[in-house]
Amino acid sequence: MDLLEYQAKEWFREIGIPVLPSQRIDRPRDLKGLKIPYPVVLKSQVRTGGRGKAGGVKIVTNTIDAIAAAQTIFNLPILGEFPEVLLAEAKYNSDREFYLAIVIDAVARRPLLLGSTQGGIDVESNPEALQQVVVERDFSPFYARRLAVKMGLQGDALISVSAIVEKMYALFVQKDLDLIEINPLGVSSTGELMALDGKVTVNDQAIARHPDILMMAEKKASRPNGRPSVAQVGKWNEVDKSGNIAILGNGAGLLMATLDLIAAASHRKPSVCLNVGHGRFANGGLSFCDRVIQGLELIAQDKSIHAILVNILCSVPTTIEVAEAIAAFVQQHENKTHKTRSHAQYPRLVVRLAGTDLEAAKAQLDAVQVLSMEDLDEAIAQVVRVAKSSLPKRSE
Amino acid sequence: MKLKPDSKVLIQGMTASLGSPYIARMQAYGTQIVAAVSPGQGGTDSDLPVFDLVEQAVAAVGAIDTTIIFVPPYQALDAALEAIACGIKQIIIISAGVPPLDMVRLLRKAEANETIILGPNSPGIIIPGKLLLGTHASEFYTPGSIGIVSRSTTLTYEIALELTKAGLGQSIAVSIGSDAIIGSSFLQWLQILDEDETTEAIVLVGEPGGNSEEAAARYIAEAIDKPAIAYIAGCHAPAGKHWGHTGTLAAVVGRGDNVGTAKSKLEAFQAAKVPVAERPSQIPELVKKALKKK
Numbered sequence: 147m148d149l150l151e152y153q154a155k156e157w158f159r160e161i162g163i164p165v166l167p168s169q170r171i172d173r174p175r176d177l178k179g180l181k182i183p184y185p186v187v188l189k190s191q192v193r194t195g196g197r198g199k200a201g202g203v204k205i206v207t208n209t210i211d212a213i214a215a216a217q218t219i220f221n222l223p224i225l226g227e228f229p230e231v232l233l234a235e236a237k238y239n240s241d242r243e244f245y246l247a248i249v250i251d252a253v254a255r256r257p258l259l260l261g262s263t264q265g266g267i268d269v270e271s272n273p274e275a276l277q278q279v280v281v282e283r284d285f286s287p288f289y290a291r292r293l294a295v296k297m298g299l300q301g302d303a304l305i306s307v308s309a310i311v312e313k314m315y316a317l318f319v320q321k322d323l324d325l326i327e328i329n330p331l332g333v334s335s336t337g338e339l340m341a342l343d344g345k346v347t348v349n350d351q352a353i354a355r356h357p358d359i360l361m362m363a364e365k366k367a368s369r370p371n372g373r374p375s376v377a378q379v380g381k382w383n384e385v386d387k388s389g390n391i392a393i394l395g396n397g398a399g400l401l402m403a404t405l406d407l408i409a410a411a412s413h414r415k416p417s418v419c420l421n422v423g424h425g426r427f428a429n430g431g432l433s434f435c436d437r438v439i440q441g442l443e444l445i446a447q448d449k450s451i452h453a454i455l456v457n458i459l460c461s462v463p464t465t466i467e468v469a470e471a472i473a474a475f476v477q478q479h480e481n482k483t484h485k486t487r488s489h490a491q492y493p494r495l496v497v498r499l500a501g502t503d504l505e506a507a508k509a510q511l512d513a514v515q516v517l518s519m520e521d522l523d524e525a526i527a528q529v530v531r532v533a534k535s536s537l538p539k540r541s542e
Numbered sequence: 543m544k545l546k547p548d549s550k551v552l553i554q555g556m557t558a559s560l561g562s563p564y565i566a567r568m569q570a571y572g573t574q575i576v577a578a579v580s581p582g583q584g585g586t587d588s589d590l591p592v593f594d595l596v597e598q599a600v601a602a603v604g605a606i607d608t609t610i611i612f613v614p615p616y617q618a619l620d621a622a623l624e625a626i627a628c629g630i631k632q633i634i635i636i637s638a639g640v641p642p643l644d645m646v647r648l649l650r651k652a653e654a655n656e657t658i659i660l661g662p663n664s665p666g667i668i669i670p671g672k673l674l675l676g677t678h679a680s681e682f683y684t685p686g687s688i689g690i691v692s693r694s695t696t697l698t699y700e701i702a703l704e705l706t707k708a709g710l711g712q713s714i715a716v717s718i719g720s721d722a723i724i725g726s727s728f729l730q731w732l733q734i735l736d737e738d739e740t741t742e743a744i745v746l747v748g749e750p751g752g753n754s755e756e757a758a759a760r761y762i763a764e765a766i767d768k769p770a771i772a773y774i775a776g777c778h779a780p781a782g783k784h785w786g787h788t789g790t791l792a793a794v795v796g797r798g799d800n801v802g803t804a805k806s807k808l809e810a811f812q813a814a815k816v817p818v819a820e821r822p823s824q825i826p827e828l829v830k831k832a833l834k835k836k
Contacts, residue, residue: 250642252752255649255723283650322641351721352641355616385780398720399694399749402776407821409778424677424695459696459703461679462563500703502681522700523823 147348147363150191152233154344157321161313163328165341168235174216177209182236184208188215189233194225202229205237238340240332244297245269245276246311247327248318257281257318259293259311265330285319287312306339307331321359322352378432379440380422389417391533392445392493394438395457396422404457407522412530417451420444434463435471442475446492453494453533455525460501469507469518472497476514494532498525543632543658543734544607545714547672552599552606552630553578554621555613555637556592564612564636564677565590571674576603579624596628608632608675610666618662619644626655634676635661638721645723652725659725660718665695667716678715686711688829689735691728692747693720693754697775700822701747708826713740718754728758736766742836743829744770746816750779750804759810769832772811773819777804 149157155165167182180186190202197203202224206212216232245265251258259279264272277296281289290311294304314326325347332340353359381398391408393416395401401419409415422437432440438458445454460468472495479492497518499507504520511518517532519525553565556578569575577591577599584594593599600606609625611618611633618640622633633652640662652659660666666676671685682699684706692698698717705712716731718724728746735741744766748755755774762770811818817832819825 250646250723252722253754256646257643319643322643324642349642351615351639352643355641383780385778395696397694397696399692399697399747399775400700402749402779403697403700403822406775406778410821415778459679459682459699461681461699500682500699501679523821 147350147353147359147366148193149346149348149362150193150231151189151344152191152231153362154326154346155233155341157317157346158328158341158344161317163310163313163341164339165344166236166238168233171216171232171234172230174213174220177212177216177234180209180212180234182234184212185237186212187235187237188212188219189235190219190222190224190229191231191233192224192227192229194227197224200224238332238342239334240330240340240342241335242333243268243330243342244307244333244339245327245329246307246314246331247325247329248311248314248323249325251280254280257285257315259289259315261293261297261307261311263297263299269329281315285315290315302337303333306337310339310341317346321346321356322349323347324349379437379444380420382444383419383421384417385419386415386417387450389415390450390452391416391529392418392420392448392451392454393457394420394422394441394445394454396424396434396459400457400459404455404522404526407526408455408530411526412533416455418445418448435467438468438471439475442472442495446479451493453496453529455529456495456497456499457522457525458499460499464503465499465501465507466503466510468499469497469510472516473510473514476516480514496525496529496532498522545667545669545673545675547572547669548574549607549673550574550576550603550605551675552576552596552609552625553590554580554596554609554611554625555617556580556583556590567680568674568676571680572672573674576606596624596630600628606630608634610634610636610675611661612636615639615662616641616644619648622648622659623651626651626657631655631657633657633659633725634664634666635659635719635725636664636666636677637661638663640721640723642721642723645721645725649723649725658730660716661721661725662719663721664717664719664724665698667714668712669714670712682706683715684711686713687740687742688712689738689741689744690715690747691731691735691744692717693749694747694775695720697747697822701745701773701825704822704825705745705829708830710826710829713738713742720749728754729761732758732761732766732770736768742768743833744768745825745829746770746772748772748774748807750774750776750807751802753802753806755807756810759807759814759816762816763814769829769836771817771819771825771828771832773822773825774804774807774811777808779804 152170158165185207188204190197204215206215243266245262247260249258262276264275279293290308294308318326327345328341330342332342353363393404401421420441422441495516500520508518579593579596581594583592586592609630611621613621615637618637665678668674668678670683682702688710735744817828819828
């Protein structure tokens with residue numbers, strides 16, 4: 147989960163990383179009670195980058211200008227995202243700008259300290275200036291000093307920069323972060339340091355063990371413009387909006403393999419891949435078979451999808467139990483269709499199950515007229531054919 | 543790695559919702575489960591001796607070769623550290639969603655103690671017909687001479703099923719796990735399969751993300767004598783979708799944009815002259831061809 151700049155800076159302030167005096171602005175009239183002396187920088191609080199270029203950052207010198215600028219920024223979407231709050235911050239004159247970050251290096255399987263004396267927007271264009279230090283063993287401040295030395299710093303700058311890296315590391319561990327970044331770290335003519343912008347990403351898997359972060363995440367999830375949560379059912383991956391096939395499967399690797407096969411067979415990628423996970427885990431209290439049924443329901447709501455390929459390798463639960471779940475889904479929809487005397491209003495199903503007792507499972511699906519087979523290549527050919535032929539059916 | 547059918551196996555987290563049904567399956571497969579550890583339930587009356595602490599289990603049943611951890615993800619670090627403290631050298635973590643920084647701590651400790659960690663988010667290891675260490679669905683496997691190493695669970699079954707249907711049994715199948723930070727790597731398992739006497743050919747199953755397939759391709763070219771073939775799932779998957787933050791990381795540390803993509807992996811295997819299957823059903827044919835060449 148990405149934090150907004152003002153949230154990141156609250157954490158910076160708590161741990162002792164220098165930040166400018168600032169105030170959170172929820173609505174333009176909040177600026178009347180501004181306690182920071184002008185000139186002030188108003189910054190749109192969105193999670194996407196490039197907000198400066200997009201017009202989401204404005205320098206203002208009096209209350210009237212500030213309110214007008216705030217109204218403009220509140221109404222300016224940046225890559226589709228409207229800010230919920232703005233940050234009003236004192237203006238800072240930096241002499242130079244540094245870059246500091248800590249990430250987890252999945253290859254070294256260790257935290258990685260990153261630093262450059264060419265920060266700001268230049269950091270990406272100067273990758274050779276970016277220095278790295280792997281925190282091989284338990285962290286100790288010398289790793290931070292090693293980074294500062296590699297960055298070419300000496301004297302007081304070496305000491306003050308490594309002190310900030312040390313505090314960043316403390317936050318990184320304390321809050322289970324994937325990323326903590328200060329860019330730019332302003333350096334004044336007197337050598338004073340200031341975190342002018344901050345980016346913090348909390349590891350999603352660790353959020354649940356931090357009550358304070360969990361609260362932030364729940365707030366974010368309940369926002370009216372937030373996407374609906376399908377987390378209980380599985381992982382929903384949109385692949386290609388122009389596609390008309392959805393895949394429901396158990397396991398990310400299996401889904402990716404299935405996606406490749408459909409793309410190769412039809413020259414068109416599937417629209418959606420829904421991973422309902424493994425039988426060995428109970429997601430959000432839903433059993434595996436419930437996740438299959440709920441997943442089919444979710445996909446069926448999308449009218450652009452004409453066919454669903456269910457690809458499940460069964461063990462726990464068995465092929466028979468999974469077939470029962472799919473049959474229950476079909477019957478429920480057939481009943482509905484019968485009552486309203488309309489045509490079937492859900493996508494055509496092709497079911498590929500593998501495991502033991504396949505014949506009994508197949509008989510269950512035959513009974514509700516659902517195509518099923520064990521061979522994956524055959525299932526792919528079927529679903530591609532069905533998706534093509536059912537085009538008119540859905541639009542009738 | 544000690545993978546004998548008579549290896550002594552411990553289960554940590556027996557009452558975790560996912561632990562118990564799998565214990566029976568492993569026992570039915572012949573795995574020698576000697577004890578279980580479940581804090582607060584020590585001394586419970588059951589067929590399997592249950593202890594509160596790993597050290598109590600070791601004191602009662604003697605040295606343990608492998609422990610299989612089923613505890614909830616936030617307790618996995620503690621369970622593994624407890625196992626290491628009791629001298630257990632092989633740890634399999636089935637639990638999914640272990641926080642990355644917990645894994646960093648665990649791996650520092652494991653490396654210092656020469657302990658091998660498989661997982662997390664791994665179904666473990668299966669030696670068809672002989673040994674099941676984890677949650678592999680054994681019905682997809684049949685004994686034979688093909689080794690499989692992969693990162694996923696059900697896709698491993700898919701590959702085993704294709705091989706089985708083509709009359710090619712499997713010697714060992716292992717999934718290194720699909721959490722962001724994992725213990726043992728493809729390289730370690732390639733080496734184990736290369737040294738394993740039953741294994742005659744190796745199938746490596748990769749996915750986009752990280753650079754372990756690229757490293758594996760180089761390692762196969764340099765150090766593996768047995769025929770190896772590869773399959774990469776997710777060639778058409780949207781870039782960056784399945785590998786979270788490592789994508790931005792690669793850009794930040796200047797490793798180039800192509801690192802971790804399916805394309806980069808395919809190129810690495812081509813450069814290493816490792817045949818790559820286009821789809822799972824093509825794997826048996828490539829394996830047979832590679833075995834003939836040998």
